Amino acid sequence: MQSNIYEVQLKVPFHDLDPVQIVWHGNYFKYFDIARFGLFNQAGIDLYKFYEQTKYLFPISKTSTKHIASLRYGEEFISRATIVEARVKIVMDFQIIRLHDKVICAKGRGEQVAVKMPEMELMFEIPQEIREPFGF
Structure with a gap:
């Protein structure tokens, strides 16, 4: 597996469902x-x-999600994260893939910025120690 992609297999627990018995968004x-x-x-x-x-934090600054197909109780799925940028901000794309039929149930993107504490100063570069392991 590449160092900029990570996958984990999970199973939908009952407590993640909404009243219509699908995973709450x-x-x-x-x-x-x-x-x-x-x-x-x-x-x-x-x-x-x-x-x-x-004293660097990496808060989420932006997220988006496209819901395509519903997951239900007990279904197994893959949660995949792929890092696509790590110079100015950390940008990751996500996919939720139902295991039994390989249907993509959701796609997402998250962005994180570097903030220096305690000043709460927004940094306009991701530190080298974070960038380099991902090849940026």
């Missing part, structure tokens, strides 16, 4: 985040330790 962000942090971990990046050492 907000839970897709949780699935995206599981893949997001798996991608960072795969690259050897612990964002919490990085913050403790450097």
Whole structure:
């Protein structure tokens, strides 16, 4: 697997459903985040330790999601994160793929910026220690 792509297999739990018995739309962000942090971990990046050492945070500045097909209770799926940019901001694309028929259920994109604490200063470059493991 490439260092800029991470996939994890998950199964829809009952508590992620809405009243019509499909995955509630907000839970897709949780699935995206599981893949997001798996991608960072795969690259050897612990964002919490990085913050403790450097005082840099990487808040989400923008998200978008396209819902295509519904996931239901017990269905297995792949949550995939792909890093597409890490110079000025970190940009990741996401896909939720139902396992049994390979249908793409949702697509998303998330953007993160670098912020220096405690000044809350927006940085216009992602630190080298974060960029390099992803090839940027």
